[in-house]
Amino acid sequence: MTGQKWESGTTGGSRAWFDRAQGSLAGGVSSSARLTSTGPHPYPLYIASGSGTRIRDVDGNEYLDYLMSYGSVILGHADPELTAALTAVLETGAMFGTCNTAEVELAELIREMVPCAELVRFANSGSEAIQGAVRAARGYTGRSKILKFEGHYHGWSDTLAVSNRPGPAEIGPYGAPRSVPHSPGIPAGVVDDVVVCPWNDPEALRTLLDVHRGDLAAVICEPVVANNACTMPDPGFLPLLREECTARGILLVFDEVCTGFRTGPGGAQTLFGVVPDLAVFSKALGGGLPIAAFAGRRHVMEPVARGEVKHGGTYNASPLCATAALVTLRRLNRPGVTRHIEAAGLRLMETIRRAAHDRRIPCAVQGVGAMFQAVFTPDGAPTRHYRELLRADQARYHAFRHELLKREIHANAFALACWFVPAAITADDLDLTCEAVTEAFKAL
Numbered sequence: 001m002t003g004q005k006w007e008s009g010t011t012g013g014s015r016a017w018f019d020r021a022q023g024s025l026a027g028g029v030s031s032s033a034r035l036t037s038t039g040p041h042p043y044p045l046y047i048a049s050g051s052g053t054r055i056r057d058v059d060g061n062e063y064l065d066y067l068m069s070y071g072s073v074i075l076g077h078a079d080p081e082l083t084a085a086l087t088a089v090l091e092t093g094a095m096f097g098t099c100n101t102a103e104v105e106l107a108e109l110i111r112e113m114v115p116c117a118e119l120v121r122f123a124n125s126g127s128e129a130i131q132g133a134v135r136a137a138r139g140y141t142g143r144s145k146i147l148k149f150e151g152h153y154h155g156w157s158d159t160l161a162v163s164n165r166p167g168p169a170e171i172g173p174y175g176a177p178r179s180v181p182h183s184p185g186i187p188a189g190v191v192d193d194v195v196v197c198p199w200n201d202p203e204a205l206r207t208l209l210d211v212h213r214g215d216l217a218a219v220i221c222e223p224v225v226a227n228n229a230c231t232m233p234d235p236g237f238l239p240l241l242r243e244e245c246t247a248r249g250i251l252l253v254f255d256e257v258c259t260g261f262r263t264g265p266g267g268a269q270t271l272f273g274v275v276p277d278l279a280v281f282s283k284a285l286g287g288g289l290p291i292a293a294f295a296g297r298r299h300v301m302e303p304v305a306r307g308e309v310k311h312g313g314t315y316n317a318s319p320l321c322a323t324a325a326l327v328t329l330r331r332l333n334r335p336g337v338t339r340h341i342e343a344a345g346l347r348l349m350e351t352i353r354r355a356a357h358d359r360r361i362p363c364a365v366q367g368v369g370a371m372f373q374a375v376f377t378p379d380g381a382p383t384r385h386y387r388e389l390l391r392a393d394q395a396r397y398h399a400f401r402h403e404l405l406k407r408e409i410h411a412n413a414f415a416l417a418c419w420f421v422p423a424a425i426t427a428d429d430l431d432l433t434c435e436a437v438t439e440a441f442k443a444l
């Protein structure tokens with residue numbers, strides 16, 4: 001640990017690339033999220049290479065990575081087995097726009113691993129697969145409204161980009177939140193079809209389900225709210241969600257883009273023992289290549305299977321991406337792999353908790369081992385819903401994250417997002433990180 005890598009002199013290459021990028025890339029970036037990917041700092045890091053748990057920037061600085069491409073690179077960077085498999089595919093043709101054998105084997109494996117997955121369709125990104133699941137739910141039920149939870153994120157496309165991060169001025173009353181478009185450019189008609197509910201509140205849920213009964217096609221949630229700093233479901237809340245949807249003939253959709261294949265081979269639905277009607281996967285599914293899936297109960301997917309409910313995509317399940325997913329899922333399905341990820345994360349969570357406690361800094365460390373976040377709530381209690389996150393000290397998270405970066409630990413820059421632990425993590429990595437966490441808290 002050299003201690004002072006993130007200073008303007010040592011990251012001058014990244015600064016120069018960002019200056020240059022402004023001339024051709026809109027805002028200098030390829031995703032709005034990357035505009036602030038270094039938190040409060042003025043330019044992002046340009047990463048040139050990665051191996052295992054490490055990434056290296058264009059100035060040659062090396063970091064231990066807990067962003068892991070937002071959880072996608074679950075095996076670790078440039079995993080040798082995955083690289084060899086993909087190299088072989090590249091040598092024989094990456095895509096043909098036709099059916100291929102890897103997609104069949106992959107769908108069969110997902111059926112084995114995921115309880116709700118009786119039929120599967122592939123797409124290229126989480127946002128696209130969310131669109132597929134919403135289309136399937138609307139097509140099956142003949143209804144158009146979707147209930148989502150305040151603060152949950154389901155991708156950037158219009159369909160559900162509503163009340164992702166509403167500000168206090170626009171948010172409306174707690175029990176009946178306003179549906180707030182995430183961006184200019186989202187039509188009012190789309191927003192009107194999204195009902196927003198507070199998370200972990202059975203009474204508000206029942207009320208809204210009853211008010212919109214007959215219009216709701218589905219309820220969708222992030223079962224562990226990765227995009228709300230890993231806010232957990234209250235014990236019993238997911239089973240209740242299942243019961244209330246079943247009682248009213250409304251479909252339940254789990255957005256497992258972050259939890260899928262990460263919180264265990266069967267994702268959150270296995271972890272919590274609650275089986276949705278439809279689920280959406282991406283990120284860990286592809287091990288770093290762009291592939292996503294929506295999958296569900298046979299009767300719900302039948303209209304898609306018959307071609308009545310349309311779903312398409314030139315790049316869907318190309319041999320390259322289907323092979324990446326197949327190799328990744330086979331590894332994650334091996335005994336002990338997700339358990340190793342979970343155990344490593346639990347040690348990190350405990351270290352952060354202890355460091356905060358020792359410095360008398362209120363801090364909730366929430367989530368599961370495989371994905372978690374440190375949240376500087378006023379009293380150190382875990383958050384239960386989005387509005388509690390608005391009261392957390394995000395500036396303190398940024399300071400913590402900056403202190404870690406100086407110590408060569410690269411964590412998510414967003415206070416409301418989370419750390420992702422890769423399978424490649426070693427005991428040495430954990431020792432280094434725990435030492436850096438302890439030192440970072442001393443510097444806060």
Ligand SMILES: Cc1ncc(COP(=O)(O)O)c(C=O)c1O
Binds near residue numbers: 126156255257282
């Ligand atoms: C829970 C969740 N759903 C959907 C998405 C959208 O996925 P993508 O960015 O691949 O479109 C994300 C992305 O971060 C996500 O975290």
